[in-house]
Amino acid sequence: MDFTNKTAVVTGGSRGIGLAIATKLAQGGANIAILYVGDESEGIKAKEELSQYGTKVEQYFCDVSDFEASQKVVEKVIEEFGGIDFLINNAGITRDKLILNMDEKDFDAVIGVNLKGTFNMIKHTYKHFMKKRFGRIVSTSSIVGLNGNAGQANYSASKAGIIGLTKSVAKELAGRGVTANAVAPGYIGTDMTNVLSDKVKDAMKAQIPAKRIGTPEDVANVVAFLCSDEASYVTGEVIRVDGGLAM
Known part of the structure; x- marks a missing residue:
């Protein structure tokens, strides 16, 4: 897949699935704008890793839940x-608790x-894509956004919301040459799952x-396809990347 002269914004792009997506797109020739929060060293390290592919790479500190900060970073990019x-809307957090123990801050932070x-991010790029009459929006949902999960009511609700948002945006922008799709990963080996015991991992595999x-690369491969010319007639879809878990 050739992404030469294309520019991708990847939120949560400094590690895990986001970094894998940014890497896959950079390997195809895309310029990359990484949005991240937290440790600046992670953003710097990600930029250094991506720079080896010879495309333009920049890092931007941005809390995507902040409406004005998101607008400013889009304008800067x-x-x-x-x-x-x-x-690529990939930024995400968890605050897992049963609803019995979940307070308002836990819910609001994850939804936020x-x-x-x-x-x-969609709001602030919307007019830009309309004027270009081209754009690819890919957002990371989750299989728990499809099926729910005990102890993850806030996370499940946020990921289900992304599906509804994606389908609505797809209908609004289809006539402008802009596609909007979502990927729904299952159990993926990231920092969150790597700390689990082998016993827990074996139970997950079963x-x-x-x-x-x-792997993060499994998700990145699907995202790259959805960004490619080959997927120009695919919009409003939610593609599970879960090894069949949610069948």
Whole structure:
């Protein structure tokens, strides 16, 4: 897949699935704008890793749940890169608890980053994509957004919301040459799952028909396809990347 002269914004792009997506797109020739929060060293390290592919790479500290901060960073990326072609909404957090123990802050924080953050980034790139008459929006949902999960009411709600948001945006922008799709990962080997014991990991694998935990690259491959010219007639879809877990 050739992404030469394209620019991708990847939220949560400094590690895990986000970094894998940014890497896959950079390998195809895309320029990359990484949005991240937290440790600046992670953003710097990600930029260094991606720079080896010879495309333009910049890092931007941005809390996507902040409406004004998201707007400013989008404007800055457009100014510095000359435009945006792909918006990858990958930033996400968890605050897992049973509803019995979940307070309002736990719920609001997860909805704020995962769902409102996705809305903010789409809102601020919407007119840009309309004027270009081109754009690829890919947002990271989850199989728990499809099936729910005990102890993750806030996370499940945010990921289900992303699906509804994606389908609505797809209908609004289809006539402008802009697609909007979502990926729904299952168990993926990231920092969150790598700390689990082997016993827990084995129990997870036993539930998956493919009998393995997915990799960030498994998700990145699907995202890259959805950004490609080959997927120009695919919009409003939610593609599970879960080894058959949610069948």
